Amino acid sequence: MSGPVAVLVGPPGAGKSTVGALLAERLGTGYRDTDADIERTAGKPIPEIFLDEGEPYFRELERQAVRAAVAEHPGVLSLGGGAVMDPGTRELLKGLPVVFLDVDLADAVRRVGLDAPRPLLAVNPRKRWRELMEARRPLYTEVARVVVATGGRSPAEVTDAVLDSLRPPGARTHDTSQ
Template sequence: MGVGKTTVGELIAERLGVFCRDTDADIVAAQGRPIADIFVEDGEEHFRALESAAVRTALAGHPGVLALGGGAILDPATRRLLAGVPVVFLDMGLREAVKRVGLDTARPLLAVNPRQKWRELMEARRPLYTEVARAVVSTEGRTPEDVADAVMDALELKTV
């Protein structure tokens, strides 16, 4: 959350001359309501099913850069689909997350005790992120442009 997936994805897509697609934005567009509302009204399990379907669809038909929601990795089927795809895990620590997200925003998974919840989420997700990632790029203290440069270098991508 707040690591800059979409921002960095858009910068990379621009450099490569392709489009960036955000699966969270796909879900919001398809459902006609914010993700927080989906969580509250239908629950996390329903949202995760929508997320898995959105990732499947995007991976099957989008030739550009994809920004996946932070929890997409929880689905084993999604992790299998990501095998062999150039995935980059954008990493940051709690202190940076506090600076970027504030941990008091309207993010459904951070509603109660946000610092502890963020730690728990990262402890559970970090091994899954690194399992599928071809590269891990820290965003700590870096501008989105610097992160995009590091991703391009890590994946040995050339600009158009």
């Protein structure tokens, strides 16, 4: 199979960037984040894209970034939290080793804070995060080959669990039941 060796999906604060970089290092491959691709293409941070051009424009950049990354990148790939909202993206992810990094609100707040510059969480961030997760959780689950809970785990422990989930059955070396 061609394409990324692993694709990480999940909400803000799930640890996609941190775990993605660790996973790539452990696998001896490259790491790519589609949010970084979008910022590079647009020449500005995502909050500014939302403010200047609006969410529909951002989502189109996101679709293009995901399409390009899936086609070009053989390493570990992290997608932005809302990428799974696009039906074309979900179709593109079928058959790929997608891992949903699941995080609860308390851990997300502790990891990134909900006062960070995240355009969709600007007003009443805790309530909005819950609403986003209610809408997105079924989509994360739909595209994922495996779900890895991140609560109470260090980035290294989450990375171990992701590595275990990518190995064929019988080749597991870490306990993922934590």
